[in-house]
Amino acid sequence: MKIDKEKAVLMLKTCRGQIDATLKMIDDGRYCLDVVNQILAAEALLKKANKLILKQHMESCVKNAFTSTDVDEKIGEVVDVLNKIMK
Template identity: 55%
Template sequence: MNEEKKQAVQALKTSKGQIEGIIKMIDDGRYCIDISNQIIAAQSLLKKANMLILKQHLNHCVREAFLNDEGEEKIDEIMKVLTKLIGK
């Protein structure tokens, strides 16, 4: 497993722990703003993990596709993901 994937897995594991903590906060009737702040922190980790996975994809899969003159499909894939990320 390369470095980007290792970092992504770590971010996902951390966010999993945060989400479990958020559920407990809700069950315990904690203050809504505190819960919201924890949700934002978990979202940030999920975004970080996604960016690491996309970086790995660009550095390996897309690069290899261009070396084999098969890059157009990879560009379309990336554009679809970017469209989802920016919400357009």
């Protein structure tokens, strides 16, 4: 998880920078579509980080649950998250 964790943290920090830049763009009265594109870039990074973390969860927590009694609980958690993503 260490490499994936570092990647996710880097993506989230980059996203935070993009959000800060977006706020400055709005304050500066920048062109609306430039602001929209900045928001889309931040959303893409959030989605990418989310996929990476979900993948890691599947490879560790859910995989480990198959050898214990929480397998139904872990599968339910993943299904709940996927339902939120697919809205």
